[in-house]
Amino acid sequence: EPEVTQTPSHQVTQMGQEVILRCVPISNHLYFYWYRQILGQKVEFLVSFYNNEISEKSEIFDDQFSVERPDGSNFTLKIRSTKLEDSAMYFCASTPDRGRTEAFFGQGTRLTVV
């Protein structure tokens, strides 16, 4: 069964450093997403991406965040200058279309900012 894969599974970084989280969405999917889950809290939407541009973003997704699809398979989330409060589990997801289909989630990357 096709799946969304994320690397690394765990990333530890120092405050102020840049991190790139990587995702390989399901190959025939067209919409890509990043969500995050701070420990003990709900899963929050960050951004959606379609046709090589951001289609929607939340208020969390400020200027320190960016997304990119550098090639035909990878989808990345970059956090430019990490803060302690960026520590969370980051989930990548993809869907083949916009509305009715369930999102397929990756295993997540646990980001720890120290």
Next chain:
Amino acid sequence: AQSVAQPEDQVNVAEGNPLTVKCTYSVSGNPYLFWYVQYPNRGLQFLLKYITGDNLVKGSYGFEAEFNKSQTSFHLKKPSALVSDSALYFCAVREDGNNRLAFGKGNQVVVIP
């Protein structure tokens, strides 16, 4: 704005007994409703969805959920719980025409042998 409420933090149930996890939602348009399950150190795994049609939807692992428009609810149910059903369950809603999923805070289900 779309939102989801899962009123209980933890649901304890004895193995073999019926399991219910509650969810209510708020959207301004037509809702697309989803249930996901999360096992420890794992991603979100899709269980079932309501898009349109029959209010009772059946999903993976014997789970089902009933869409109730008047009560704006989408409770998850399983007639006979297994110990292996112990996990974190998330209800989510997407509004028609919208990309983002709004999640509830999740319910920890503990099935007692």
